[in-house]
């Protein structure tokens with residue numbers, strides 16, 4: 630059985646990759662690609678107190694502060710340099726927005742504190758994501774909403790490509806998950822975790838990050854950042870040379886940039902109401 634997260638490394642096994650400069654550019658590109666497709670769902674909420682769990686550099690913390698001018702927004706993360714970037718992005722909102730260091734496994738808030746609890750691109754990177762979901766439920770008010778962007782690395786398709794990237798996007802996340810003790814297919818596995826919690830109205834829709842909807846340069850920036858941040862650890866977990874792993878990332882990037890190429894990354898966005 631997997632150990633319960635204890636140390637900071639256990640609680641964020643990808644801490645090194647998360648703090649890398651490639652992650653800062655990745656989060657900016659991901660927000661540009663995905664936020665516009667989250668907006669219709671976000672507009673259905675009427676939050677007063679929002680918590681952004683694993684807020685990173687505050688890309689979406691800032692967008693939520695803009696969208697909900699009456700709401701207080703709190704972002705928490707383990708990486709102080711990310712929180713500092715978030716503070717820089719949100720100065721104009723004054724004390725309506727705050728960032729504080731905190732662990733998603735032990736949120737430093739009383740039960741029932743928030744009416745919208747957001748967690749984007751975090752659960753794929755941590756062990757026992759169901760414990761973080763339970764914490765999110767605990768700090769939500771009854772009737773409050775959970776909004777979770779849960780990645781699934783078997784939902785990536787590209788054609789034509791000069792090498793078989795389908796093999797890579799199928800095999801690499803499985804090997805990586807096993808090596809790191811995380812779940813890179815949380816996008817589908819989250820359903821049974823949500824069902825085990827006191828939640829109603831569990832639903833999912835999908836951001837379609839593809840070469841039709843998202844500017845190719847924005848899309849390419851995401852995969853380039855993964856290439857730069859994850860080649861070494863992916864090669865290690867898959868047991869292949871780094872150059873080979875890099876080539877799979879690069880072939881996907883080149884397909885995105887090719888006007889004749891089509892690439893699709895389906896990103897599940899799960900929502901639920903707390904009982």
Ligand SMILES: C[S@@+](CC[C@H](N)C(=O)[O-])C[C@H]1O[C@@H](n2cnc3c(N)ncnc32)[C@H](O)[C@@H]1O
Pocket residue numbers: 640641647656660682683684685686687688689705706707708711731732733734748749750751754755
């Ligand atoms: C891929 S980033 C996503 C950032 C942000 N939610 C966004 O959508 O732009 C994942 C973030 O989760 C944070 N994280 C990982 N484990 C955490 C934990 N146990 N507690 C708090 N934050 C954590 C990382 O430090 C990182 O900033």
